Amino acid sequence: MSIIIAILVFGAIIAIHEAGHFAAAKLSGVRVNEFALGMGPAIIKFKKGETTYALRLLPIGGFCSMEGEDESSEDERAFGNKPVWKRIIIVAAGAVMNLILGFILLICMVSSDDAITSTTIHSFTPRSEVLGHEFTDGVDEAMSHQTGLEVGDKIVEINGMHIFTATDISYQFQNDEDGVFEMVVERGGQKVKLPEVTFDKPENTLYIDFIVVGERITAPSVMKEACGQFATYSRLIWISFGDLVTGKYKLNDLSGPVGIVDVIGDVVDSQRDEETNKIDWSALWGQVLNIAAFITINVGIFNLIPFPALDGGRLVFLIIEAIRRKKIPPEKEGMVHLIGLGLLMLLMVVITFNDIIKLF
Numbered sequence: 001m002s003i004i005i006a007i008l009v010f011g012a013i014i015a016i017h018e019a020g021h022f023a024a025a026k027l028s029g030v031r032v033n034e035f036a037l038g039m040g041p042a043i044i045k046f047k048k049g050e051t052t053y054a055l056r057l058l059p060i061g062g063f064c065s066m067e068g069e070d071e072s073s074e075d076e077r078a079f080g081n082k083p084v085w086k087r088i089i090i091v092a093a094g095a096v097m098n099l100i101l102g103f104i105l106l107i108c109m110v111s112s113d114d115a116i117t118s119t120t121i122h123s124f125t126p127r128s129e130v131l132g133h134e135f136t137d138g139v140d141e142a143m144s145h146q147t148g149l150e151v152g153d154k155i156v157e158i159n160g161m162h163i164f165t166a167t168d169i170s171y172q173f174q175n176d177e178d179g180v181f182e183m184v185v186e187r188g189g190q191k192v193k194l195p196e197v198t199f200d201k202p203e204n205t206l207y208i209d210f211i212v213v214g215e216r217i218t219a220p221s222v223m224k225e226a227c228g229q230f231a232t233y234s235r236l237i238w239i240s241f242g243d244l245v246t247g248k249y250k251l252n253d254l255s256g257p258v259g260i261v262d263v264i265g266d267v268v269d270s271q272r273d274e275e276t277n278k279i280d281w282s283a284l285w286g287q288v289l290n291i292a293a294f295i296t297i298n299v300g301i302f303n304l305i306p307f308p309a310l311d312g313g314r315l316v317f318l319i320i321e322a323i324r325r326k327k328i329p330p331e332k333e334g335m336v337h338l339i340g341l342g343l344l345m346l347l348m349v350v351i352t353f354n355d356i357i358k359l360f
Contacts, residue, residue, distance in 0.1 A: 002265035007059050009264075010257065011037065013098065013296045014062045016358040017303070020097030021064040024090040031059075035193035038062060060257055060348070070334030080330050084322045091314045098300030102233070105293035106226040110354050112286045115174075115214035116225045117166040120154040122213040138218025142209040148194035149185070156191060157184035164228040164235075165210055166359060171236065173199075176206050229297040235258060256348060264291065 014037055025032050031050060036042075038056030047056040056062075068078025080085060110116060124142035132253050142149075155163050158172040158181050172181065179201040184193045200207040215221050243249045255263070271284040304312040 001184055001217050002261055002268050005268070006257070006261040006264050009260075009288070009292045009295065010059050012033075012292070013101070013299055014038075014059070016097045016101045016296070017094040017299065018062045018064045018189040020093035021066075021090060024077070024093035025064065025066055028082055028090055029077055030079050030082060030090065031075060032064060032085075033067055034063070034065040036063050040105050064094075070337065071330050080327070084318055088315060088318050088322075089317065091311050092304075095300040095303040095311050098296045098303070102293045102297035102300065103226060105289050105296065106229045106233075107222060109286055109289035109293060110222045110225045110229070111217065112282070112289065113217070116217060116221050118154075118213045118215050119166055120161050120213040121149060121284070122211045123151060124149075124210050137190070143198050143200050143207075144209050147196055147198040148183070150187060153185040153187050153192075156185060156186050164231045165225065167229065167232045169212075171232075173206055173208060179206055192347050215357075221260070229293075230297070233347055234301060237252075237301050238241060241302075252354045254351050254354070256351040256355055258352055259358065260291075260295065262355070262359060264288070267291065307344075309337045309344055313337065313340060 018035060018037065022032060022035050033050075034052040036054040036056055038054075038059050039061045040057040042054045042056050045052065047053070067073055067075050067078040068080040073080060075081070079090070082090075124145045157163060157168060158169065160182070161168065163169060163170065176199075179199045181197045181199075183197045185192050185194060199209065207275060240249065244254070267287045268279065268284060270286070271280040272278070273280070303310050304315070306312040306316045314337070316326055317336075321327055
């Protein structure tokens with residue numbers, strides 16, 4: 001089940017990305033030689049008009065091969081012979097389509113929920129556990145309430161990070177070290193700074209002692225939440241990339257297709273009733289949409305990184321050309337992208353190997 005869901009998710013993300021390049025190329029009058037989903041040997045292959053369409057064995061990528069993309073061509077419809085602004089649109093279209101798909105999936109995900117979780121505090125929760133030798137029970141004992149938070153506060157910032165959604169609150173809490181947070185809240189129409197909002201940490205686990213408001217599902221609230229989630233996921237992806245560059249995360253912390261299949265398997269199992277073995281398809285649907293949205297936004301942003309072979313790397317060459325008003329020889333640019341592709345394939349092999357090791 002998890003493999004089927006993963007193939008469908010990957011297939012949709014790859015298809016929408018390559019379709020973006022394909023549609024932009026066709027609309028710009030560029031000759032497309034082949035449109036392929038997947039890599040490796042072709043399972044299905046046919047030609048319609050001037051373009052060959054193929055479905056290939058490995059569902060880990062795809063390509064839209066255009067005339068004159070990485071080599072010189074005398075064809076007036078070649079990619080390299082089109083104005084630079086058209087080529088920029090064609091190259092950027094794949095990532096843009098991934099981001100659009102991500103936003104649409106977030107709308108579907110939010111709409112499928114029973115309510116939207118906001119960032120406004122609804123109430124403080126009574127506790128009934130032993131903290132050391134102290135037993136507490138009651139709203140007035142909530143530590144965050146004692147250190148500044150009030151019912152009705154809308155959380156605007158935590159430790160300098162703007163809060164778009166409740167996911168951002170969870171992210172800050174999960175990355176906590178001391179249980180003390182600098183917050184900015186909106187209270188009575190005014191922004192109030194709370195320098196030391198504190199939470200208990202029994203056994204080094206942060207105890208969240210408040211509940212946020214659940215909002216009704218309406219068209220405006222869905223669009224607002226989808227926009228917020230899109231901003232949240234985009235920022236988390238950039239933060240994770242920065243943490244990888246700075247060494248906070250290692251290569252073996254990354255997951256590829258194999259790791260994602262394992263994650264989807266865990267999600268499927270979490271929605272399976274142990275007694276009847278039946279799956280709660282409604283809950284599973286929402287979680288799969290969430291995973292798919294995060295992956296496609298990730299793919300869109302990752303492709304815009306200015307690294308050779310990625311769309312971002314190609315955009316750098318096109319921007320340089322637009323500034324210099326002089327073309328960079330396609331053969332030289334193609335060699336740079338070939339080297340970049342080799343490095344990316346090596347990275348994929350390492351990540352896949354680590355994913356397999358983690359399974360055992």
